[in-house]
Structures are given as structure tokens and as C-alpha cells.
Amino acid sequence: MLSPSAALGTGFSRISVIGLGLIGSSLLLAIREAMPTVTLIGHDASPDVRETARRLKLADAITDTAGAAVADADLVILCVPVRAMADVAASIRDDLPPEAIISDVGSCKAEILASLTAALPHHRVIPAHPVAGTENSGPEAGFASLFTGRWCIITPPAEADPAAVARIADLWREVGALVETMDAAHHDLVLAVTSHLPHLIAYTIVGTASDLEDVTRSEVIKYSAGGFRDFTRIAASDPTMWRDVFLSNKDAVLEMLQRFSEDLSALQRAIRWNDGDALFNLFTRTRAIRRSIIEEGQDDPAPDFGRSHP
């Protein structure tokens, strides 16, 4: 059953965003555009980021402490690295209104759900994860349309207040996202393969290419259009964020990594033994997934991601 206020949009009148990187700043801009009457309060632990956020007018107020940001808020969204969530939650506990809903945007959910629930046992904690981003970081990288057409996964605890879940879902729909709900453990398994493993692989190959003796760094850069450059985009993502993701979602990442390594060994063997059919069969199979991703609107149909060819 929806609460009366939810019937009038999301029903939030004062939203606080803690952490003003790419996602936090994009979320503020997107809410401002979709729900102009909502009061927006922001905070970031870094004085430089706060100054930039004020200059960019990302919110109605940017506070110097997290506690000041959440006083009077009816929704607080934590947009900090996964392993910083627990400390931030503890730091706002005394200032948080009892009726406020707590959410976040972290990339792994089981650990966050546990730590936020432990830190704020008397509040409604409704974690969420918008599957969207770019390789850029910081408050200047944000833009209002980042979430348009992307999925946001909500991972409520079993005993969550359905009205609170519905309001969080409405908020994400308001900023253009598609919404799905699943349990935190399944989320972490799904994202291990669609996001965490790809990042780990990209970081690895860029590292491997940097460390060669017989191929210079300049050659790697010049001839990167052969495929390598695609990996460098992801490998330019925020180091703190991704360190935390891999440590927080360790079990699922190690499981996916093990499967990937087995599959890679099988291909390596096919190359060594000139098994062209095995290669051809895999390479044919993988084309279909690309088509589905484009058909479902999750990537640009233009060749080469729509990169400009001057």
C-alpha cells in the first residue's frame, strides 16, 4: 500500500546526498531537474570537493559536516566508497531524524546492507545501486541524464517497509532509471559478472601492457585503436571506489574470476593446438549477446560506441 505522500510523487521534501563524486553530483543534478521543489543538501568529506560543489550550485546548501547535512532530511543517500559507508552512517546517527529513510548507491550490497543496518538499527535502510557511470570522477564529472534508461537495483532487507521501498523506487524512476528489486546476495553475484569482473580484467590488461620489455609504452598508445583502448576507459575508473568493491564483494568476484580463468585456459589450449573450430564456435556465440544488449537499449547501436570518426 502506498502512503498518501507517495501518491503525490515520491513524497520527499528534503533530500541529503553525502559524497559528491560522479554519482552523488549526477544524482543532485537529476533530482533538481526532475523534482525542482525538493530541497537538496549536500556534503563531502573533502573541503575542495565542497568548494567545487558550491561553485557548481549542486545543491541548495553544501554543509561542512555530514551531521548538518542530514538534520531535517527525510531521505539521506550515501554516495561514498563502499567501505566508507559504515563510518559515514555512524557519523550521522545522532543528527538523523527518526523518520528519515537511508539509502545509498554502492556497487555491492550485502556488506553495505549489513553495515548500515548495524550502524542505524532504528532507521529504515533501503539500499540501491544505479548501474550507471562513466570513467570520470568528482563533482565536475556529474550530469543530470546519467541514469536515463539505466537500471537501478533496489536490495531491501527482508523486513523492509514496503512504502519506503516504493518511495525509493519512485525516486529512481523520476530521474529516468528503470527499477528492479532483488536480494542483496543475488545482486552481488550478478554485478560480479556484469561489472566487477570486467573492471578487474580491464585493470589487469592495462597493467600487463604497461610492463612489457620489448614493446614500448609509446607503441601501446599509438596502436591502441586495435582494441586495447576500449579497456583503458574502464581502467581509468576511480581507484578507491574499485579497491573497496573488490574487497567488499570478494567471494562473488573470486568465483567469477575462477570461471573466467578456466575459460581463458581453454582458449589458450585451443590456440596452442590449432583448434580453429573451437575458436570459431565461441566467437560466433558471443555476437548474439551484443545484439541483445543493443535491442534492449543498454548500448549505443552506432558502430564503435558512436565514437566520432572525423
Added chain:
Amino acid sequence: MLSPSAALGTGFSRISVIGLGLIGSSLLLAIREAMPTVTLIGHDASPDVRETARRLKLADAITDTAGAAVADADLVILCVPVRAMADVAASIRDDLPPEAIISDVGSCKAEILASLTAALPHHRVIPAHPVAGTENSGPEAGFASLFTGRWCIITPPAEADPAAVARIADLWREVGALVETMDAAHHDLVLAVTSHLPHLIAYTIVGTASDLEDVTRSEVIKYSAGGFRDFTRIAASDPTMWRDVFLSNKDAVLEMLQRFSEDLSALQRAIRWNDGDALFNLFTRTRAIRRSIIEEGQDDPAPDFGRSHP
């Protein structure tokens, strides 16, 4: 020393392109645009492709046999899969004018240089590799600006006629490419890391993601914007072309694959043992390469490859 004709542009008056896929068709369109007075002849082994090429008016004539395409040509460029090069070379031998230069666009050069030289011992063979492409295949995928700002690597044999090398270099410059010369073995090592290994990794991870029991294919597609979708573009590349590349450049690919696997194992160990510093250090180091690639004009500076965010 340049030949007199090279001083007047590339000096080619009749160019044949054998193989009318993405690269062959793009090359015809690019030469037409840059050098409108050159006569262009095309051929493809597939009747369907020939029909499409005629409909698209990719050349002045599309011939039904490779032999007919090369009669009277002063340059023949083979744009067929790497392992089809030797057979095509043998099939044109009897019709090839003695003065014609033979080139190609294959992704690995040592094997091609050897097989073309063996098949056409009395001709000037000057292999080349434009490091450019998209995930699309076939004559309808071609476009004239594909090579603009991309590198083309020429790998002449040690005893090559310098005038012939200069004319091939001029041709690629005319269609917008930057030109570099190196020996075939070094080319194969460089491209193993900037192109072949990335393709192998992309094919592998897309295969791994297709084969999970606890995560559905629909989930993989829906949440692919977390990073996975970047890999699916490369993994949609032409299966025949890439099967041949891996078998032809086996030694260099296996060497790079071994290095990659070692580096991946090291990261796996860092995750298992919670070594956040090792992860953070690598993730910081890899950002610099992305910046260099953008500074040198080898990728789009816009976030997310310039993908549209509606």
C-alpha cells in the same frame, strides 16, 4: 629516392581490392574520396557480397573472379582473412601484371609476408596493416573516414624496393592515416598486446557470462552498463577473421596471454588476502595510459566514448 610518379601523388592509376568486407569496402570509399581519378576494381569470393558491392557502387567494376580484378592493376590490396591470403595470391598469380605491387591489410604480418612472398616470388610484396575497424563486418559496414587519424603500419621485407614502400605509405596518408614502418616480427608482438589479447579477453569474458547457472542471460544484458557491455562490442567482431589472427600470430599471443594470466593471478591473490594497497596502486597506475591515449588523439576525449546519454 622517390620515383617520378610518386612525386605526383601515389602514382597508382588502377587499384584492385580483393575482399570487400569492412576494411576492403572502407578502403575503396576512402580512395574514391581522396583520389577520384584512380580506377577502382573490386572482387569478393562471395556472390552476395559482389552483388551488394555493385549496388553500393563501391568500385568502377566488381569482377566475378579475382584474376579479372587484377589484370592491368598497378596495385593489388588483399583484404581477406589472414589465412586466406596465400590461396588468393596463388589464384591471381597468372593474371598479375609483372610491375604490380601487392599489399594487404592483415592483422598479423610475419606469416602473411612469408606466404605472399612464396606465392608471388617475382612481385614486389609490401604488407601493411591499418590499425582501425569497428565491430561490424561486410561491405555495408564500410565508410570512407575509417582510417582518419589512425595508424597504418607497413612491414616491408628487408630487400623491399624503397620506391614501392614510399608509394604504399603515400596511399595510406592520402586516405587520412598516419604511417609507421617496422619489421613484421615486431609488428606481431606489438599488435598481440594492443589488439589480439584484448579481443581474446573480450571473447572469453562474454563466453563466461553466457554460461552461468545462477545468473540469467537476461540479467547479464540488463545490467551490462556496469562495464560488461564495453567488452561485447569487441566480442561481436568477425569470427573468421579473428580465428585466423590467433592461429597466425600464435607465439606472440600465447606469450602475452601468459603474462596477462600471471598478472591476473597476482590480483586474485591480492583480493583473497585483502591487500587493498596492491589493488589501489595498480588502479592508480592504469589511469595514466588512458590520458596518454586521449592526448595522442587515439580515443574520444568525451566520457563513456562519447556514447549518447539521452
